[in-house]
Amino acid sequence: MQETTHPATAPAGPGWCDWHEGPSGTAVLIQAIEQGSGPGLTRYACAPCREQRRLVPYSEQP
Template identity: 45%
Template structure:
């Protein structure tokens, strides 16, 4: 039987983003992109949320849709 050549990294080894959570209005570790609002002119708007806010507000991260 062939042995696997790649093992997934341990959860503590994976990188997580640090940034502004738009739901609790503070900095947090492990934020995820929730919504992207494109505008015809100028830059668009992005909303990010941390893990606890995602769970508490029933949010679905953009990448998981």
């Protein structure tokens, strides 16, 4: 049997940063994208990624 080397898919949530694609203890919600059918999409970012990319937490967006 052939081995596959696909990366594990991490569930979106406050313990995961979607920008550096790794675990984080400081991730907060940045985007909540609604879709017409099916589940929506949420994206979280950790403190260093928010600072580096000037991302604004969802709760602070106008």
